Amino acid sequence: xxxxxxxxxxxxxxxxxxxxxxxxxxxxxxxxxxxxxxxxxxxxxxxxxxxxxxxxxxxxxxxxxxxxxxxxxxxxxxxxxxxxxxxxxxxxxxxxxxxxxxxxxxxxxxxxxxxxxxxxxxxxxxxxxxxxxxxxxxxxxxxxxxxxxxxxxxxxxxxxxxxxxxxxxxxxxxxxxxxxxxxxxxxxxxxxxxxxxxxxxxxxxxxxxxxxxxxxxxxxxxxxxxxxxxxxxxxxxxxxxxxxxxxxxxxxxxxxxxxxxxxxxxxxxxxxxxxxxxxxxxxxxxxxxxxxxxxxxxxxxxxxxxxxxxxxxxxxxxxxxxxxxxxxxxxxxxxxxxxxxxxxxxxxxxxxxxxxxxxxxxxxxxxxxxxxxxxxxxxxxxxxxxxxxxxxxxxxxxxxxxxxxxxxxxxxxxxxxxxxxxxxxx
RNA sequence: GGAGAUUUACCCAAGUGGUUGAAGGGGUCGGUCUUGAAAACCGAUAGGGGAUGCAAGUCCCGCUAGAGUUCGAAUCUCUAAAUCUCCGCCA
Numbered sequence: 029x030x031x032x033x034x035x036x037x038x039x040x041x042x043x044x045x046x047x048x049x050x051x052x053x054x055x056x057x058x059x060x061x062x063x064x065x066x067x068x069x070x071x072x073x074x075x076x077x078x079x080x081x082x083x084x085x086x087x088x089x090x091x092x093x094x095x096x097x098x099x100x101x102x103x104x105x106x107x108x109x110x111x112x113x114x115x116x117x118x119x120x121x122x123x124x125x126x127x128x129x130x131x132x133x134x135x136x137x138x139x140x141x142x143x144x145x146x147x148x149x150x151x152x153x154x155x156x157x158x159x160x161x162x163x164x165x166x167x168x169x170x171x172x173x174x175x176x177x178x179x180x181x182x183x184x185x186x187x188x189x190x191x192x193x194x195x196x197x198x199x200x201x202x203x204x205x206x207x208x209x210x211x212x213x214x215x216x217x218x219x220x221x222x223x224x225x226x227x228x229x230x231x232x233x234x235x236x237x238x239x240x241x242x243x244x245x246x247x248x249x250x251x252x253x254x255x256x257x258x259x260x261x262x263x264x265x266x267x268x269x270x271x272x273x274x275x276x277x278x279x280x281x282x283x284x285x286x287x288x289x290x291x292x293x294x295x296x297x298x299x300x301x302x303x304x305x306x307x308x309x310x311x312x313x314x315x316x317x318x319x320x321x322x323x324x325x326x327x328x329x330x331x332x333x334x335x336x337x338x339x340x341x342x343x344x345x346x347x348x349x350x351x352x353x354x355x356x357x358x359x360x361x362x363x364x365x366x367x368x369x370x371x372x373x374x375x376x377x378x379x380x381x382x383x384x385x386x387x388x389x390x391x392x393x394x395x396x397x398x399x400x401x402x403x404x405x406x407x408x409x410x411x412x413x414x415x416x417x418x419x420x421x422x423x424x425x426x427x428x429x430x431x432x433x434x435x436x437x438x439x440x441x442x443x444x445x446x447x448x449x450x451x452x453x454x
Numbered sequence: 455g456g457a458g459a460u461u462u463a464c465c466c467a468a469g470u471g472g473u474u475g476a477a478g479g480g481g482u483c484g485g486u487c488u489u490g491a492a493a494a495c496c497g498a499u500a501g502g503g504g505a506u507g508c509a510a511g512u513c514c515c516g517c518u519a520g521a522g523u524u525c526g527a528a529u530c531u532c533u534a535a536a537u538c539u540c541c542g543c544c545a
Contacts, residue, residue: 069505073514080514083526087472100525107525271502394502403502 029128029389036062045134048141050352058127061120068117075110079103130237132356133386139351139360146350147363153334154343157369161430165370166421173434174453175199175424188306195450199436200309202443203416204284207311210336211282211413216313219283221262227252229265232391234357234383244288259283259312260410264383267316268391272406274398278317278325282413285310308417315409318395319385322407326360326382329411333364333378336414340437342426343367345374359384364414366422377418380411 035042039055046053082103089096140146157163170176175196181189192200212218224246230236235243235257246253256262263281272279287310313332315325330346337344344366354361358381365374385405388394394403427435433451436444 066505069514073505076515077513079526084473086526090472096525103525105525392502 029386030131030134031385031389032058032062032124032128042134046131048139048351049132049135049354050143051132053131058124061124061127065117065120065124068113068120072110072113072117075106075113079106082106129231133234133359133383135351135354136360139349139354141352142350143352144350147347147353148350149345149347150362151334151346153338153345154341154367156343156367156372157426159369159428159430163369163425163428164432166368166424169424169428169432169434170196170421172432172452172454173424173450175450185306195444195447198444199440199450200416200420202440203414203419204309204311205443206339206439207336207413207416208282208284210332210339211311211313214280214332216280216282219259219263219266219281221256221259221266221283221285223256223285223288224250224253225256225261225265227254229261229268230254232268232387233261233264234355234387234390235261238356242290244290255288256285257289258287259285259310260314263312263314263410264387264393264408265391267393267406270393271403272316272393272395274318274395277395277406278315278321281314283312283314285312287415308415310415310417311413313380313411313413316393316395317407317409318397319404319407322382322384322409325407325409326380329380329409329413330362330364333380333411333413337364337366337377339439340419340423342419342422344377347374354381357381357383357386359386364412366419367426368422369425375418375422376415377422378412378414380409382407382409 030042035055036059039059043053043055082099086096086099089099140148164172167178171178173196174194175192177191177193181191184191208218227236230240230243239257243257244255246255262285263283266281267279286307288307290306313329315329317325334346344364347363347365349361349363361379361381363376364378364380366377367373368375384407387408388405393406393408395406396402397404423437424434427437429435429449431451433449435449436447441447
C-alpha cells in the first residue's frame with residue numbers, strides 16, 4: 029500500500045510514478061475523500077468528547093441528587109445528531125482504502141520505463157553452449173535418461189504436470205538440498221510454512237486482489253483459503269501485525285515449498301516440457317530489514333542467487349527489469365535467467381525484489397527504530413534461491429554429452445551418491 | 455464433524471452496566487543498602503493508531519476481531535477467529 033501522506037503531499041508526482049508502472053490514475057477523488065474524512069473526524073470526535081464528559085459526570089450528579097435524566101437526554105441527543113456523521117465517516121474510510129489497496133507499488137526512480145522489451149542485461153556469466161553434436165532438448169533428454177515421465181504425469185493429473193522418477197527425483201532433491209545447505213551456511217533460518225493460506229495473507233503479499241484468479245482457491249471446500257503460489261506469500265506473513273525490535277533486523281529466512289499456479293492463459297509452443305507448470309519447486313529467500321538496510325539486503329540476495337548459479341556452473345545472465353515488467357508489489361526487481369540451449373533463449377530462474385514498505389504497510393509489519401524509539405514500517409525483500417524446476421531442464425541441456433548422457437554438476441554429487449554421469453536408459 | 459471452556463497490557467491474573475484514565479502479582483528497568491552480589495525496601499513500567507497544534511499539550515479510538523443492545527459496555531446479546539479439553543472420523 030502506498031502511503032497516503034505521500035500522495036497528498038505530491039499527487040501529480042505519484043501519478044507520474046505509477047504511470048511508469050502502467051497504472052493510470054487520478055488522485056483528485058482521493059484528495060476530496062481525504063478532506064471529507066478530516067472534516068468528519070473533527071465533528072465526530074467533538075461529539076464523542078462531549079458525550080464522554082457528560083457520561084463521566086453521572087455518578088457525581090447521582091450522588092448530589094442532580095438531574096440525571098437531563099444528562100441522559102442530552103447524551104442521547106448528541107448520539108443521534110452524530111450518528112449520520114459516524115456512518116458517513118465509516119463509508120469514506122472504506123472508500124479511501126478501496127482506492128489505495130489495488131494501487132501497485134511505486135517503481136524506483138532509476139528504473140527504465142516500459143515493459144519486458146526494456147529490461148536491461150547487466151551481467152552475463154558463461155557463454156551460450158554450441159554443441160558439435162546433435163543436441164537434444166530437455167524433454168527428449170529427460171525421457172531418454174529416465175528422469176521425468178511426462179506421459180504418466182498427464183495421465184494422473186493433466187497437462188502441465190509431470191512425474192520425477194528415480195534419478196530424476198534424486199536430482200531434483202539434490203538441487204533443493206544444495207540450495208538449502210548454502211542458505212544455512214549464510215545464516216538464513218529455514219522455514220517450512222503451511223501451503224494453505226487465508227485470503228488475508230494474499231492481500232498482505234499484494235497478490236490479491238489483482239491475482240486472485242491465478243491461484244488455486246479452496247473456495248467451496250474451505251472458504252477464504254488458497255494454496256500458495258510462492259513461499260513469499262507465507263514468509264511475508266510470518267511477522268504480520270508485529271513490531272520487531274530494531275536490533276533483531278535484518279531477519280533472514282528461506283523456505284522450501286512447491287509453488288502452485290494456475291497461470292491462466294495460453295502456453296506458447298516453445299514452452300513445452302517443464303518450463304511452465306501448475307506446480308514447481310522453489311526455495312525462496314526472504315529478508316525483513318530496516319529502511320537503511322534495504323539496499324544492502326537487495327544486493328545480498330542478488331549475489332546469493334548468482335552464487336548458486338555459478339556453483340552449478342550454468343550459463344546465465346542477470347537482468348534489471350523495466351518498470352512495467354516488475355510485479356505489482358515490488359519497487360525493484362533483478363531476474364536471474366538461465367540459458368536454455370534448445371530454445372536459444374534465457375529463462376527466469378530467480379527473481380529478486382524489494383517491496384520497500386509496500387507489503388509492510390499492508391501487513392502492519394513494523395520495527396522499533398533503536399535510536400529514536402519510534403516505530404517504522406519494515407522493508408521486505410524476496411528472491412528465489414532458486415526455482416529448481418527451471419534450473420533442472422536448463423542444467424540437463426547445458427551439461428548433455430555427445431553420447432546422450434548427463435554430467436552431474438560437482439556440487440550436487442554428494443546428494444547423488446557420488447554419481448558423475450547419468451546415462452541413457454536405452 | 456459434534457460438545458464444552460477460554461481469550462484483559464511483556465507474562466500470570468482480578469474485574470457486580472457508571473470516579474476502570476483496569477486491581478494484584480511476576481518479570482523488566484531505576485534507586486536505597488552492600489566491597490560485590492543476593493535478599494529486603496522504595497519508585498517506574500500501555501501500547502499502537504488517528505485529529506489538532508510551531509511546540510508543550512488537548513481530544514478521539516484501543517480489554518481477540520466485527521456488529522448490536524444501552525443515556526453509558528472489558529462487563530449484556532449475536533457473528534467470526536484463535537487456543538484448550540472431550541467425543542467421532544481418518545489416510
